[in-house]
Amino acid sequence: RHGDMKNMYMIKDQSELRHKKGHVQIKNLHITMRKQGCLPTLYGLSFLVSFFAYAWSEPLTCSANFERDPALKEMKFDIGYGEETFEAYIQPDVSTFYQEKPGSRTAVAPHFVALAGMFVNMSPDNLRLYWDPDNGRPGSIIAYNTPFQATGTATFPTHKFYFTPMDSNEVVARFTVTPPQSVYYYDPLDVPNDPEQTRRNLDALSEDELEKYMILKKTKDFAEKYFEFTGRQYLANYPRKQPSHFMWSADYLGQMHWATTKETHFVELPSDDELQPIRASPKERVLKEDEPRFLQQYRTKDQDILNMTLKVTSYAPRVFEIDNFLSEVEAQHILKLATGMDLSLSTTSGHSSTHSRDTGTRTSRNTWVPREKTAIVDAIYRRAADLIQIDEALLRHRDAGTHPDRSSRSSIAETLQLVHYENGQQYTAHHDFGYPNVDDDQSARYLTLLLYLNEGMVGGQTSFPRWVNAETGKALTVEPKIGKAVLFYSQLPDGNMDDLSQHAALPVTYGEKWLMNLWVWDPVFG
Numbered sequence: 001r002h003g004d005m006k007n008m009y010m011i012k013d014q015s016e017l018r019h020k021k022g023h024v025q026i027k028n029l030h031i032t033m034r035k036q037g038c039l040p041t042l043y044g045l046s047f048l049v050s051f052f053a054y055a056w057s058e059p060l061t062c063s064a065n066f067e068r069d070p071a072l073k074e075m076k077f078d079i080g081y082g083e084e085t086f087e088a089y090i091q092p093d094v095s096t097f098y099q100e101k102p103g104s105r106t107a108v109a110p111h112f113v114a115l116a117g118m119f120v121n122m123s124p125d126n127l128r129l130y131w132d133p134d135n136g137r138p139g140s141i142i143a144y145n146t147p148f149q150a151t152g153t154a155t156f157p158t159h160k161f162y163f164t165p166m167d168s169n170e171v172v173a174r175f176t177v178t179p180p181q182s183v184y185y186y187d188p189l190d191v192p193n194d195p196e197q198t199r200r201n202l203d204a205l206s207e208d209e210l211e212k213y214m215i216l217k218k219t220k221d222f223a224e225k226y227f228e229f230t231g232r233q234y235l236a237n238y239p240r241k242q243p244s245h246f247m248w249s250a251d252y253l254g255q256m257h258w259a260t261t262k263e264t265h266f267v268e269l270p271s272d273d274e275l276q277p278i279r280a281s282p283k284e285r286v287l288k289e290d291e292p293r294f295l296q297q298y299r300t301k302d303q304d305i306l307n308m309t310l311k312v313t314s315y316a317p318r319v320f321e322i323d324n325f326l327s328e329v330e331a332q333h334i335l336k337l338a339t340g341m342d343l344s345l346s347t348t349s350g351h352s353s354t355h356s357r358d359t360g361t362r363t364s365r366n367t368w369v370p371r372e373k374t375a376i377v378d379a380i381y382r383r384a385a386d387l388i389q390i391d392e393a394l395l396r397h398r399d400a401g402t403h404p405d406r407s408s409r410s411s412i413a414e415t416l417q418l419v420h421y422e423n424g425q426q427y428t429a430h431h432d433f434g435y436p437n438v439d440d441d442q443s444a445r446y447l448t449l450l451l452y453l454n455e456g457m458v459g460g461q462t463s464f465p466r467w468v469n470a471e472t473g474k475a476l477t478v479e480p481k482i483g484k485a486v487l488f489y490s491q492l493p494d495g496n497m498d499d500l501s502q503h504a505a506l507p508v509t510y511g512e513k514w515l516m517n518l519w520v521w522d523p524v525f526g
Contacts, residue, residue: 064257064389065249069493072242075229079221086222087242088230089494092251094470097315099252105470112465112475115182116499117155118235118435119175121145122187122216124209125165127172132160148212150183150435154502182233182499185220189213212438226496235435235497240442242495244523246389248487250315253469257310257320261386262289263379264306265327268298270375275333278372282399287382294375308387310487314476316468317501318489321478322387325485326380331453333376335514337369338418364425364505369416369516371396377416384449384518388487395520407441407524414519421460421513427505429465432519433490433497444497446522450486450515455479457511462486463504477506480513491522 075088093102121127124147130139131153139162143151155161155177163173163186173186189201202210215237223234248257274295278285287293300306310320371381385392393402395413402409421427436442450462457480465475478486490501505513 064246064259066246069247069249072493073229075225077222077225077229079218079225081218086226086239087494088226089232089492089496090230091232091316091468094468097252097469107468107470108473110466110475111473112429113179114154114156114429114466114502115177115179116152116233116235116431116497116502117159117161117177118150118152118183118233119145119161119163120150120183120185120216120220121147121163122185122189122213123147124205127163127186128166130162130164132162132174134160148209148216148438152435154430180227180231180233182235183220183223185216190217215438232496233499235433235499236444236495237436237438237442240436240495241523242493243446243491245446245520247489247493248310248318248320248389250312250318250320252315253312255312257312259308259310259387259389261306261308261383262293262304263383263386264293264299264303265324266295266298266329266333266376266379267300267327269329269333270295270298275374275376278375278378282393282397282402285396286393286402293382294379306383308383310387313478314464314467314469314488317464317498319464319467319476319478320487322485322487323481324483325383325387326451326453326483328482330376330380331482333374334369334418334516335453337373337377338367338420338514364419364421364427366417366419369418371411371415380416380451381413381518387485388447388449388520390520410525412521412523412525414521414525417517417519419515419517421505421508423508423510423512426507429463429502429504431490431497431499431502433501435497441523442495443521443524443526445490445519447487447489447491447520449518449520451518452480452482452484452486453514453516454512455481457508457513459507459509460511460513461506463506464488464500464502465504466500466502468500475504480515 069089071090071092072087073090075086077084077086094107095102095105098105119129126147127145129142129145129151131142132139142153142161144166145151145163157177157179159177161175161177161184162171164171172188175184189198189205191197191201202213205213219234219236219238222238226232226234226238249255293299308322308325310322313319313321369377371378381395382392385395390412391403394406394411396411398409400409432448433445436444460480461477462480463475463477467476469476478484488501488503490498492498
């Protein structure tokens with residue numbers, strides 16, 4: 001960890017490391033030069049010692065593979081527009097998660113039986129979506145559905161919902177959740193066995209309304225073909241492009257990836273005068289590779305590069321743990337910022353086109369920490385950008401010359417959400433993604449980066465109750481630990497939303513829990 005950092009190296013292909021007769025055997029190791037960003041960084045004897053010491057006992061994959069995901073398969077179909085093709089994601093056999101031959105293991109059904117519920121309004125009217133308790137009592141409003149858009153919620157088999165107009169309580173459509181179906185359509189314009197009335201209904205639409213209606217109609221037909229090919233519901237609008245951002249692979253349990261960053265840890269706290277809000281222009285905030293980081297004198301001494309290790313804990317959904325992403329000084333700094341902020345009841349919004357109401361699923365309190373709040377917060381964003389392999393400029397406002405290909409110059413990330421759970425508080429199982437609008441971008445939350453700020457509480461684990469594995473029906477749980485990060489994706493490689501990314505914050509039964517959420521969108525925010 002000493003000396004000048006003139007070149008960085010990356011282990012490009014998967015390496016086989018085995019402990020054999022007292023030494024480490026490395027097969028098919030290909031090292032290529034690279035000027036920045038990805039992994040692993042070989043720059044001194046101490047790193048090599050650490051690298052081989054780790055390899056002594058564990059298989060290790062050190063690669064950021066920017067090539068096409070091998071689980072994407074060509075799907076041919078015809079829904080009335082001639083033959084079309086789509087690259088659909090086929091979930092690998094569960095046996096491969098254990099590095100075994102396909103078919104050697106069988107997935108265990110999860111104890112938690114739930115699914116995403118997506119409700120599509122194919123009318124030109126604003127509607128209200130209600131959950132029906134089915135006991136004679138009034139329903140609970142879930143969301144407001146704008147014309148030709150979708151909304152939804154995590155739900156369970158046999159749960160019932162209904163639509164009403166905004167200005168009356170007349171029920172215009174009822175739905176009963178019946179797996180494997182997740183998507184339910186309200187289409188009053190298509191009148192069965194009456195093509196003339198259907199034509200009159202469509203003629204009454206504006207040009208924009210008719211275009212949106214036809215997109216939803218085509219999506220409905222495509223979703224049937226997609227389900228036949230993948231066994232999965234299509235929770236987007238066809239055609240939705242594949243994610244424009246990098247996605248880490250998750251091939252097997254315990255797989256390791258390494259990412260590097262020049263945003264090393266703060267180990268001392270700068271003075272209050274040095275931690276004033278950032279007011280520099282976008283151009284002034286660009287740091288060249290050979291430039292020191294902001295407030296470098298307060299960071300780890302004699303260390304120019306921080307290595308971050310991502311450990312695969314699930315492949316469906318894709319979940320990674322990263323220890324020591326934050327230093328204790330950084331975590332304490334964020335907690336200190338919270339003392340001067342008002343924390344309000346947490347919200348559940350992840351939807352870009354609808355307005356959702358909290359129905360008691362989340363009992364924590366939260367506030368928001370802008371990237372420009374202090375140089376330490378800015379460094380956390382930059383480090384996160386290196387971890388997820390996205391240019392840090394995309395996580396802030398940019399000038400016109402930076403990423404001109406993007407439809408917006410705004411950040412693709414939401415402001416950091418700081419969340420506090422007290423004794424008894426929780427967030428029941430939910431999805432972070434919302435259902436994309438019918439537009440060219442179809443923007444939605446792409447990934448979530450959870451950052452734990454404290455430890456020692458009882459309970460409070462992050463739970464993934466529907467993860468695919470061959471050993472248990474119980475949920476995958478991640479223990480909070482100061483500085484640890486958890487990365488998971490809300491989208492699949494083919495652009496569909498990942499229903500299995502459903503997760504929960506388990507109740508805190510003793511103590512308190514502090515964490516931050518960083519949500520990154522694809523392709524743009526909002």
